[in-house]
Amino acid sequence: MLLRGILVALSGFLFIFAPGVPMGMLRRYGRGFPREHLYWGMGIWLVALIPTYFLQSLVRQAVQGAGSTAVTAAGQPSTAILSLVTPLFAALLLVGGMALYLRRKRLPEDERTEAGLTLGFGAGLIAQVFRGLEFVGGGLRLAYGGAGDPGLTPLAQSPMLDLIVALLAEILFRIAFLTVSGVVGILVARAVSGSPRSFWLAAAVYAAFSWVMVATQLVMGGENPGATLAGQASLITSAVTAIYYILAAALAYLWLQRRLTAEAPAAPVRGKRGRRAG
Numbered sequence: 080m081l082l083r084g085i086l087v088a089l090s091g092f093l094f095i096f097a098p099g100v101p102m103g104m105l106r107r108y109g110r111g112f113p114r115e116h117l118y119w120g121m122g123i124w125l126v127a128l129i130p131t132y133f134l135q136s137l138v139r140q141a142v143q144g145a146g147s148t149a150v151t152a153a154g155q156p157s158t159a160i161l162s163l164v165t166p167l168f169a170a171l172l173l174v175g176g177m178a179l180y181l182r183r184k185r186l187p188e189d190e191r192t193e194a195g196l197t198l199g200f201g202a203g204l205i206a207q208v209f210r211g212l213e214f215v216g217g218g219l220r221l222a223y224g225g226a227g228d229p230g231l232t233p234l235a236q237s238p239m240l241d242l243i244v245a246l247l248a249e250i251l252f253r254i255a256f257l258t259v260s261g262v263v264g265i266l267v268a269r270a271v272s273g274s275p276r277s278f279w280l281a282a283a284v285y286a287a288f289s290w291v292m293v294a295t296q297l298v299m300g301g302e303n304p305g306a307t308l309a310g311q312a313s314l315i316t317s318a319v320t321a322i323y324y325i326l327a328a329a330l331a332y333l334w335l336q337r338r339l340t341a342e343a344p345a346a347p348v349r350g351k352r353g354r355r356a357g
Contacts, residue, residue: 080235083242084222087234090246091214097250098204098257101332105196105261108339112197119180120201120264127172135165162293170263170285173202174278177267191268192342196335199264203257210249244317251324258331259288265338292323 102112177198186194221231234242266281299316 080224081222083235083239084218084220086218086242087221087246088215088218090250091211091216091218093250094211094214094253095208097253098200100254101258101261101328102200104332105335105339108336111193112200113194116194116197117201117204120177120198120203121205122201123176123180123198124173124202124205127169127176130172131165131169134168138164162297163290166286166289167282170282173285174263174267174282177202177264177281178271178278181268181271188272189342191272192265192338195264195266195268195271196261196339197264198267199260199262200257202264203260206256206260207253211253214246214249238314241314241317244314244321248317248321248324251321251328255324255328255331256288258328258335259284261335262331265335288327292320295319295323 177195180198181191181194184194217231217234221234237245263281263285266277266284270276270278270281296316296319299313299319
C-alpha cells in the first residue's frame, strides 16, 4: 500500500502542475500570459460553474422524477441527457463571459489574440484543480494505512496496471483540457474581432471535448470520464480515455502553434554582420 499511496500522491502533484507543459511550449512563439487575463479566465470559469451545477441538478431531478424509461449504455436514464446538456450550457456561459470581458477591455487587435489565449488558459488552470489535491491527500492516507477508508477502497483494490493507466488518463486530461481551452480563448478573440461564427465554434469545441469522451465511455460501459479513478472503469476504458486525451491535446496544440506562428511579430531585419539594417 505504501507504493500505491506514493504513486497516487505523486500523480496528484503531476495533475496540478501538468498545465505548465503546454504553456511553456507555447512561450516560444513570443506570447506572454498576463496575470490579469489569467485571473479573469479563472473567475469567469468559476462564475459559470454555479449555474452549470444548478442546471445539472435540475435536469437530473426532472429526468429521474419523470420516471423516464430511457436506457443508456451505462444503464442510467439521466446520464446521456446530462452529458449533452451540461457541457453545452457550461460552454455557452464560459464563451459568453470571455466575449463580454474582451469587448469591455477594447484591446488593440494585436493584443486580443494573446488575451483570448490567456483567458482560455485561466479557465483550463482552475478547472478540476482540486481533484489533484484529492489525489495527494488520498495517496498520503493510503500510504499511511488508510486502506480501510471506504472512499479509498477502490484505489486500494484496483489492479496496479489499471490504476497506473487511470492515473495517466487523469494527468493527460489536465493537459488536453488546458490546450483545448486555449483554442477556445483564441476563437472567442476572433469572434470579438468580427467573426460571429467563431463564437459558436468556440462553444462547440468546448462542449465536444466532453461529448466525445463521454459518448465513447458510455458505449464501452463506463460511467463518465470522472469515474476512471473510482475503480469503475476497465483497463481498456482507461486506455481509450488516455489515447483520446493525447489526440485532443496534440490537435489543439498544432492548431495553436499554427495560429500563433501566423500572427508572430516579424523579426528585426539585420545586416550581414548581425547589426540592424538602416
